Amino acid sequence: MREVDLVITGEKALLLDAKNTCLDRVAIAINAGNIIAVGPTEQITQQYRAKKTITANDSLIMPGFVNCHTHAAMTCFRGIADDLELMDWLNNYIFPAEAKNVNKELAYWGSLLAAAEMIKSGTTTFCDMYIFEDETARAAKEAGMRCLVGEVLFDFPSPNFKTTAEGIAYTKMLIEKWKDDPLVNIIIEPHSLYTCSTPLLTEVKELAEAKRLTEDYHLPMGLHLLENAAEKKQLEEKFGKSAVSFLGDIGYLDEQLIAFHCVYFSDKDMKIFADHGCKVVHNPASNMKLASGVAPVPEMLKAGITVGLGTDGCASNNNLDMIKEMSTAAKLHKVARLDPTVMDAQTVVRMATIEGAKALGMERTTGSLEIGKKADIIIIGLNKPHLTPLYSEYSHLVYAASGADVDTVIINGKVVMENRRLLTINEEEVMHKVREIAVKVKQSLRE
């Protein structure tokens, strides 16, 4: 018998592999962070002796969720201003709150709070764009979360840099500092086409290209794209062509491109994205709450685009719960098209796991329960009134479950939450620190 770090046994597992395998009476053996065996409980327990065993009765075992777009530290602004006109919201609340309050401390504690919330609702990997991302990386590392983080870059100063040169230097620092980390990956993130000049966009793309030629780790590019109608109009006027065509002109259209939102995508945009292997991240709750519009996701999927799911940040959602996001994604497109068959539950669960991993270029690492992948696994307790009876696991995940049903979370083979107790984060301390920050934030908006 081979000794391994961890064996999880349970009644049922959704693997989210290519065949959507669902296994009963299943066990998963994990060693050195990797899934080394998945199979019938008896077979696995005869083959492996575990240092630690987790028994998942009345539960569902599945890969952790991949939150493909968020701004983690913005938990500090959760609920600060809602139900407002976009420009009122941005100019009178979000921008001043950020300008006056965002610093390393806020970035660190806000990100740690986000990690706590994400783990407690089953997310094991997140892709982040914000300010002082080294602090977000540090928080994720401490929390034991897998992440893909990028400093937001634009032409105007941020609380972290006075010039774009400083912003690019900071990004280079992130790349060097975290290049061998098992959990932290770096993404290059120009904010959007309406906040970045062509020289900046070109320079950061060269940075990504050069790194991709010499390094083996992920160095994708991420940016907000066509989130609302005003942006589409403005960009078409600015470029004299569609935003997606302009992306072609500056060499952005390749498999490394991850575009967030893409609400105003034409059929032609979709064809171009599909032809070039560009990825899309869908953020339905944010698109609804900010009244941005409905992204043509069923059409994107039909066109062959890889689409991941994201919560966006807590100023525009106001939560980081991927189970809520799945529910929203499944229902929004049905009503928008008056067609109850689009975005079926299984499609949406895949979007929140393996398709999200593909969108981030991390599908060899995470997103499904398969031998050779990292052990990013969640266990969802099913013995609850709202999950009874059980006809379909996928339906329950999308239409009935809640983040609070996630009992246990394993990331990179390490148990980070067990029976809803966080093992890597001092929850009370984090909430206390963020409440102190919030007092200052509130004060700053009165000044």
Next chain:
Amino acid sequence: MREVDLVITGEKALLLDAKNTCLDRVAIAINAGNIIAVGPTEQITQQYRAKKTITANDSLIMPGFVNCHTHAAMTCFRGIADDLELMDWLNNYIFPAEAKNVNKELAYWGSLLAAAEMIKSGTTTFCDMYIFEDETARAAKEAGMRCLVGEVLFDFPSPNFKTTAEGIAYTKMLIEKWKDDPLVNIIIEPHSLYTCSTPLLTEVKELAEAKRLTEDYHLPMGLHLLENAAEKKQLEEKFGKSAVSFLGDIGYLDEQLIAFHCVYFSDKDMKIFADHGCKVVHNPASNMKLASGVAPVPEMLKAGITVGLGTDGCASNNNLDMIKEMSTAAKLHKVARLDPTVMDAQTVVRMATIEGAKALGMERTTGSLEIGKKADIIIIGLNKPHLTPLYSEYSHLVYAASGADVDTVIINGKVVMENRRLLTINEEEVMHKVREIAVKVKQSLRE
């Protein structure tokens, strides 16, 4: 000092009264099921000696939610068939499952499971329409839930009656049996205008009228109305006028009328409803999942119509969580109108509490924390990462909270859940019984 049954003390309470009062360091005194005092903690605790005290630290005290439209026993069909065309879903799954399986046992255990789920997500009152409603009333009574229940009536036989005469007789029995009950109220519920003949509609309206003249308890009328586009078209062809005009012809347009869904309401329909004091119940999750459409709720509110919120049944939602429903209601109308200011958080919380109570004609009993009303109160725990920091209670309830955040529920002055432990329902037994029923349901669909 006066002795009372219960005093709740806490840091913060939303009263949901006409002024949307929010009180800090608050206490509520309850005796014989009634709220007898609401005020500063010191004042109340000096005035009243409590047999039982609940201390709600790090929590929000508020009225329980009013779920204005559901089919409780359909928990037994939760997730049995999703993401299908409406007619495929109804004819090949829901109707056969009902015809083969609905009996007193299913109605009772399904309703008790629904009560468990509703209490655990903060609902204290629900309005139900289904088959064998005497069993639903019995389950609600045992669970300690306030309810307004009505046997569904239509021209064809149901598992409970062969003829409409039997259905009407059953409704009369319900009225007589439950007339003095402190928790159970009866509503008369012809299913819809497309399943009920004019003679049936007229006869049941007379039943309601007669009762209203002689009795003091609630006897409203409820029916599904204009849920989808096909129904609107069909009814206009059938009546040669709009469905709402037809309701006027048969004397339905008064303050006792509660119409469920009303997705396809014209400006004229809204004016007629407003002029006659008719009520509307909005079920956004069901309308999205079944791809029915988006009800013009902001316009209804502007027209002065009282609109309550409902989850609909578990075949079309698939949950009974009013916090999820609030989140859906707030976001759906923003994106449908591309206007982030409609359906603000406070409006939606009112719709889920006091406006819902008004819609059901129960606003003298429940829906807000005011002296003289019944003590239908919930306590929501706020000391959680996803509810940190706290800038706005209303925003948190609508955009960040989850049903699992409800810790304690009091209905009619009785504690029915304390620190998430149900005190009136044997959860394990109920889930076991419904799982047994589900095995038969699954088998019946294979036959």
